[in-house]
Amino acid sequence: MVDSLPFAKQLDQFERYLRSERNASPHTITNYRRDLKKLQDYCQQQGIERLEDITPSDIRLCLGQLHRQGLSGSSLQRWLSSSRSFFTFASRKYGLQLNPASGIRAPKSPQKLPKTLDADQTQQYLEISTDDWIDCRDRAMVELFYSSGLRLAELVGLDLAHIDMGEGSARVLGKGRKERLVPIGRFALKALQDWLKRRREIPLSDHQALFVSKRGNRISPRTVQQRLQKLSLEQGMDGKVHPHMLRHSFASHLLESSGDLRAVQELLGHANISTTQVYTHLDFQHLAKVYDKAHPRAQKRKTK
Missing domain, CATH: 1.10.443.10 (Intergrase catalytic core)
Incomplete structure (x- = not known):
């Protein structure tokens, strides 16, 4: 049975894990926080209260929503990476059986050509x-x-x-x-x-x-x-x-x-x-x- 802590508390524990065990920089932790807040907002919109109720379909729908909001391919990829890391942590900490972000890919941004001098x-x-x-x-x-x-x-x-x-x-x-x-x-x-x-x-x-x-x-x-x-x-x-x-x-x-x-x-x-x-x-x-x-x-x- 997955720990019944509220999502916000689980994020707090994940942040402590990043700081103490992963020795992540403040900048990295801020990025994780920002990315996972987007997932938290989506879950609140959908009435999802438990981690085990988040499905791969939810991850794809949230990804699509963020894409329509104008996030670039690199930002979407980072969001997916943050989500995967959080769910991996949740599987060890709370006994989550499924990582719903696993195997999902972000749409690619059009390649920007580097500026040069002639x-x-x-x-x-x-x-x-x-x-x-x-x-x-x-x-x-x-x-x-x-x-x-x-x-x-x-x-x-x-x-x-x-x-x-x-x-x-x-x-x-x-x-x-x-x-x-x-x-x-x-x-x-x-x-x-x-x-x-x-x-x-x-x-x-x-x-x-x-x-x-x-x-x-x-x-x-x-x-x-x-x-x-x-x-x-x-x-x-x-x-x-x-x-x-x-x-x-x-x-x-x-x-x-x-x-x-x-x-x-x-x-x-x-x-x-x-x-x-x-x-x-x-x-x-x-x-x-x-x-x-x-x-x-x-x-x-x-x-x-």
């Missing part, structure tokens, strides 16, 4: 003056983002020892703590050389970090984002440029020039090639123009 916009953005050491550092960071397709966390995590100036490469620690070797282009190498000379001017607290702040500590991700946004204004860009936009631009431009999807996957550190394939959609119009111009069966017949 070649001219990239050139405009990279023309950074190097009047002082901060500008010199910022230029080196921006050039490295675009040259090597780094993630924000990968760039701020770089140490001096990770850079091989002679070989023109960087050892990067990516997602899942997987290490990969990426090439550094000549413009980025020159920007790094200039930065390393100016770096000596700063009283350092962190002697290992490649990029440091005014205080001499390893630069923070938030500071990098703020500096790139400031550069967006100074360089007269149409919108804000962020680190991932430079990574996307690197991937798109490289794929457009080479057509080698596997090489781009390797350079980006993607575990699955399906993640890299999003960039093929970005270049479709360009490829279509090339096809129309080059393929003998695609060329328009000249009128006499």
Whole structure:
């Protein structure tokens, strides 16, 4: 027999379990609370008072209701995940026999293509003056983002020892703590050389970090984002440029020039090639123009 505690009390116990046994962050607990409140509201609307009375049909109906209210596919997936976790907890704590959210899938959101800079916009953005050491550092960071397709966390995590100036490469620690070797282009190498000379001017607290702040500590991700946004204004860009936009631009431009999807996957550190394939959609119009111009069966017949 399932414990007869009210739903709100069961949620309180689940929250305590997340905090004490799962060591979940306050942000994660807030998300669980928000998601399960939606389930609680649905049950109240339907007059469902006991956990064992919630069926897979109820989960699908609630999912459909949330979808009509405008929740995205990722939000619906998170709601389902929260519900599954709660029912798994309830099976152990209260003896619930069935997890009604098991096996149910959320509708997918339409895939959003990443925003990129074209070649001219990239050139405009990279023309950074190097009047002082901060500008010199910022230029080196921006050039490295675009040259090597780094993630924000990968760039701020770089140490001096990770850079091989002679070989023109960087050892990067990516997602899942997987290490990969990426090439550094000549413009980025020159920007790094200039930065390393100016770096000596700063009283350092962190002697290992490649990029440091005014205080001499390893630069923070938030500071990098703020500096790139400031550069967006100074360089007269149409919108804000962020680190991932430079990574996307690197991937798109490289794929457009080479057509080698596997090489781009390797350079980006993607575990699955399906993640890299999003960039093929970005270049479709360009490829279509090339096809129309080059393929003998695609060329328009000249009128006499």
